[in-house]
Amino acid sequence: MSIKLKFKYSLYSLVLALVIGGFVISATGGNPLDTYMTVLVGSFGSVKAVMSVLAYATPLILTGLGCVVAFQGGVFNIGGEGQLCVGGLAAVIAGLYVQLPWPYGLIISLIAGFVAGAIWALIPTLMVGKNLASLFVGTVMMNSIGVSFSEYLVKYYFLKPQASTTETANVNAGAILPRFNPNTQLNYGIILAVILVFVVAWLLYKTPAGFSIRAIGVNPDASMQAGINVFNRTALTMIISGGICGLAGAVQCLGIYNRWIMGFSPGYGWDGITVATLAGINPFGVLLTGSFFGMLRSASISMNLSDKVPIDMITALQGLVVIFVASPTLWTTFRNLFGNLQAKIKPAGVTAVRGKGGKG
Amino acid sequence: MSVSTITDFLCSMIRTATPIALGTLACTFSERAGVINIGIEGIMIISAFTGAATSFITKNPWLGALAGMTVGVLMSALIVILSIYCNGDQVVVGIGLNLLGPGFSYLVMTKLWRNRGTSPWVPGLKGIEIPVIKDIPILGPILSGHNPFIYICIGIVVAMHYVLYHTSYGLRIRSVGENPNAVATVGLNVYKLRSSAVLIGGALAGLAGVSLSLGSVNVFTNGMTANKGFLAYAANRFGQWSPAGSYLASILFGSMEALRIRMQSSGIPPQFLQMLPYITTLLALTITGKKLRAPAADGVPYPHPISVAKPKKIKEKKNKKADKNAID
Amino acid sequence: MKKMKKLLAICMIMTLAFQLFACSSQKSAGSASASKTASSTASSTASSSSAKAGKIAVVFATGGLGDKTYNDSLYYGVKAICEKQNLQFDYSEPMDAAEYEPLLRGYAEKGDYDLIISLGYSQGSSVDKVAPNFPNQKFMLIDAEINQPNVACYSWRENELSYLIGVMCAKMTKSKVIGFIAAFDIFNCNMNAAGLTAGAHSVDPSIKVIVDYIGSWTDIAGCKEMALSMHEQGADIVYHAASTGGLGILEAGKEKGFYTVGYDGNVNADAPETNFASAIRLFPVAAEDAITKALDGTFKGGKVSLGAKEKAIKVDTEGSTVKVSQEIWDAVNKAEEDISNGTIKVPQTLAEANKK
Structure with missing residues (x-):
């Protein structure tokens, strides 16, 4: 299926999801058009709204990108949540103890975030990475371990004095990722995310390492026979993927909270999987789907404020979009079904002509 | 350590393991047929909700359980339609279910109970006392008096083992997961076989959800599944795609959870105790993990001819094309 | 292909039209029940649209309503106060901690809330970020302590x-x-x-x-x-x-x-x-205190610690059949x-x- 056709079918799917969503909204006593208007106004009604969409999109683009790398390399890394949590903590610790002026402190912090995320991804790889089925289980386990482990570190070593929750003190001014405007959560992390999209795309499609990663993703056995060290490449994939997820955590901590705080991620690591798969494991697609999810996320806030529709409609809508967009062949099926139906009605001779006509 | 401590520990272990085990069995059955169902989490939450809501309205928890299972089947029907017949990506459809499940549940919950946090108390299923066994000194408390889901779960393990390894239907299911092309050449319908496995898996996942809301606490809460669905998915792989293995893997999770709850006086920081089940799994995986082998066609689509673009008018050709795609 | 496009377009237009019809017929029934303004659902809608003496907004903690404890006791407390004093009561149940800040900001930006109540220790940092941007907006923060002139922090011993x-x-x-x-x-x-x-x-x-x-x-x-x-x-x-x-x-x-x-x-x-x-913990006592002060202009930021001395705690045995x-x-x-x-x-x- 060509990209163009795929894109078109995705649009159809989007419309179908919105229509079905509309029926659900009606059924639960809301007004679909009103709701969709709220979503649009809440996302694009003002500069501020757009900024807030991008603010929500930032971590999703980053975790989505991390997943893209892993999925391209044939590793089902769903340990993004743990990598994000640990990465955020490492960045904050660096930000607390490294006394350097901006932007050097920030750069050190971001690197710390990347390294911590990479290490967190590397641990299960070293333990069970020889078998991809086990590696998947390993990354799931590292999620919960990562969350508890960072909570432990903060609680016992980096707790802010007099804190009522598990949180660190604010990082040094030199390590803060500045916001564009104090009134929105949008920060320079979005620029980092966009740059990373290009870096990852370059890495995957233009470098020999990227080629071997993708080759393994397509067919590990053949790659092994071609002399590629599969385990090494898997480790590399996990390092890049985990590092980017760690960076997502660093961006959230340094840009939005200026510190590590328990529960700072509402599941960005999990959402990253959705964003990446919906993007068709394409680094550039992540920009689109990440922003789309950011938009829905932002809409759920404006809905919560405007009292029109229960916010959970947004989650349901996301689900509808995901399952329909995931199945572009749905439309081929419809077409074929339609063709069959016509074939049944019309005499057999006409069918052949019709079939050809459908192709054009 | 006294005998009663051990009995209590074992009971707690089984109680904690049962919802995960049911979810794991759901994964096992559908993956044995070559379809990945990563939407267990979503199915569990919507079934837990439906079960609680039905029990709340009808005052009959058994009806609730039935309703929960039905919803599980309906949700997995989406996988059947979109992944098996329309050739959509199995994983993405599963992820979609993980969003749809909670979305719809909380949506209706807001309508029904005017909040999206916690439901009122609902009638739940009472523990079953087994007449003779409950009077046996040590075995009695271990075997008797649990909620029905525990017995149902063990029954399902035995039944699934029998079906998979001792019936022709089971043989077909396993073959379809290993080599769908071969099954098709014999003249069997790959799509129907896969669909049946996914639907049965959906019913089991539904049961897993209901066992959360009606089996133990008799209330439905936002986020009740707490990633148990993903844990189930991992347990299935850890358990080598076999019913008994899956059950044992879930029991391992359950025992670690039961252990952590009982270790508070040890002076270990609580955060480390919370990591315990996961660290143990990881270590166990390092030892046994090298042997894990998925069914050969696990997650490999077998496109239905109707979903293949621009079909030629002769039917045999379509099938060939489908076969080719499957091999790729 | 072109034919397909046309067909699809027709299908969509039809569904949309149907949808429009469906909503317009439901509008009257739907809008009233979908409204999340608690006072309007509790009392009749007629009275709620008429003049209210003030507006209160609450951002609950992430556990959500229905918990029979934390969120619920504040909810029922504030609801009772709002009904008594004829105030409009809006609230939101955040899905996760990342939503606190935008929700608080959203209410503050509307500018017509007499008091924004924020519940939960984990909201402290969010209020700390939002409050300085809206110096005229009064906030009440429960269970956390921050230093802002327009935030009254209530916490219990x-x-x-x-x-x-x-x-x-x-x-x-x-x-x-x-x-x-x-x-x-x-x-x-x-x-x-x-x-x-x-x-x-x-x-x-x-x-x-x-x-x-x-x-x-x-x-x-x-x-x-x-x-x-x-x-x-x-x-x-x-x-x-x-x-x-x-x-x-x-x-x-x-x-x-x-x-x-x-x-x-x-x-x-x-x-x-x-x-x-x-x-x-008597949330209504604290809420009433803050709301009254916000309405009559005596509100001021700072920390309020509540305990036995302030009669803000209670051991309740009502409803239990156990003899004490x-x-x-x-x-x-x-x-x-x-x-x-x-x-x-x-x-x-x-x-x-x-x-x-």
Whole structure:
């Protein structure tokens, strides 16, 4: 299926999801058009709204990108949540103890975030990475371990004095990722995310390492026979993927909270999987789907404020979009079904002509 | 350590393991047929909700359980339609279910109970006392008096083992997961076989959800599944795609959870105790993990001819094309 | 292909048209019931649209409503006050901690709320970020303390409340073991554990208090398991500070027949035979104080600490069928008095409590 056709079918799917969503909204006593208007106004009604969409999109683009790398390399890394949590903590610790002026402190912090995320991804790889089925289980386990482990570190070593929750003190001014405007959560992390999209795309499609990663993703056995060290490449994939997820955590901590705080991620690591798969494991697609999810996320806030529709409609809508967009062949099926139906009605001779006509 | 401590520990272990085990069995059955169902989490939450809501309205928890299972089947029907017949990506459809499940549940919950946090108390299923066994000194408390889901779960393990390894239907299911092309050449319908496995898996996942809301606490809460669905998915792989293995893997999770709850006086920081089940799994995986082998066609689509673009008018050709795609 | 496009377009137009029709027919019924303005759903819609004396907004903690404890007690408290004073009451239930800041900002930007109430220790940092941008907006922050001129921070000396429960449990227990389930290993939860321990030890120093952390505010099943395990270890009373999760303790108590104590809301009626008391922080007292001050202009930022002295805590046994003897009540009342006049200083951390 060509990209163009795929894109078109995705649009159809989007419309179908919105229509079905509309029926659900009606059924639960809301007004679909009103709701969709709220979503649009809440996302694009003002500069501020757009900024807030991008603010929500930032971590999703980053975790989505991390997943893209892993999925391209044939590793089902769903340990993004743990990598994000640990990465955020490492960045904050660096930000607390490294006394350097901006932007050097920030750069050190971001690197710390990347390294911590990479290490967190590397641990299960070293333990069970020889078998991809086990590696998947390993990354799931590292999620919960990562969350508890960072909570432990903060609680016992980096707790802010007099804190009522598990949180660190604010990082040094030199390590803060500045916001564009104090009134929105949008920060320079979005620029980092966009740059990373290009870096990852370059890495995957233009470098020999990227080629071997993708080759393994397509067919590990053949790659092994071609002399590629599969385990090494898997480790590399996990390092890049985990590092980017760690960076997502660093961006959230340094840009939005200026510190590590328990529960700072509402599941960005999990959402990253959705964003990446919906993007068709394409680094550039992540920009689109990440922003789309950011938009829905932002809409759920404006809905919560405007009292029109229960916010959970947004989650349901996301689900509808995901399952329909995931199945572009749905439309081929419809077409074929339609063709069959016509074939049944019309005499057999006409069918052949019709079939050809459908192709054009 | 006294005998009663051990009995209590074992009971707690089984109680904690049962919802995960049911979810794991759901994964096992559908993956044995070559379809990945990563939407267990979503199915569990919507079934837990439906079960609680039905029990709340009808005052009959058994009806609730039935309703929960039905919803599980309906949700997995989406996988059947979109992944098996329309050739959509199995994983993405599963992820979609993980969003749809909670979305719809909380949506209706807001309508029904005017909040999206916690439901009122609902009638739940009472523990079953087994007449003779409950009077046996040590075995009695271990075997008797649990909620029905525990017995149902063990029954399902035995039944699934029998079906998979001792019936022709089971043989077909396993073959379809290993080599769908071969099954098709014999003249069997790959799509129907896969669909049946996914639907049965959906019913089991539904049961897993209901066992959360009606089996133990008799209330439905936002986020009740707490990633148990993903844990189930991992347990299935850890358990080598076999019913008994899956059950044992879930029991391992359950025992670690039961252990952590009982270790508070040890002076270990609580955060480390919370990591315990996961660290143990990881270590166990390092030892046994090298042997894990998925069914050969696990997650490999077998496109239905109707979903293949621009079909030629002769039917045999379509099938060939489908076969080719499957091999790729 | 072109034909397909046309067909699809027609299909879509038709569905949209149908949808429009469907909504317009539902509009009248739908808009009223979908409204989340609590006062309008509670009373008739007619009165709500007419003049209101003011507007109050609440951003709840992430556990959500229906928990019968934390969020619910503030909800019912504020709702009652708003009905009494004819105020409009809007609220939102955030899905996760990342939504606090935009929600607070959203309410503040509307500019016509007399008071924005923000519930939960985890909202402290969000309010700290938002409040300076809206110097004229009044905020009430419950359970966290920050320094902003337009934020009134209300927090409870929860250790005092738990001290009273500790005294009560110590008198009730036969096995000399009390279980306490906290949600997280955080200051607020540990303050309760410290109070409970100190209270119990004040009656009988040989009493053992088992403290454990479940790691979630909402894990009902986990709390139930934990309560059962505490019961196995000999505890015959289990008390909690785990919000929604605490409902699991009631269930465990009912099942195995041991005593439980609820927290933050009166849950006695949910397990009348085993839950003999509920420890209640009087959210309505604090909310009424803040709302009244916000409306009459005497509102000012700062920290308000509430406890026995301010009569903002209560041990409630109403709704339970368990007999609590007069002797126990005397001890509890005595302790409450001693705390208010400063004779008893209740420790705040577990380390202090266990030292004594």
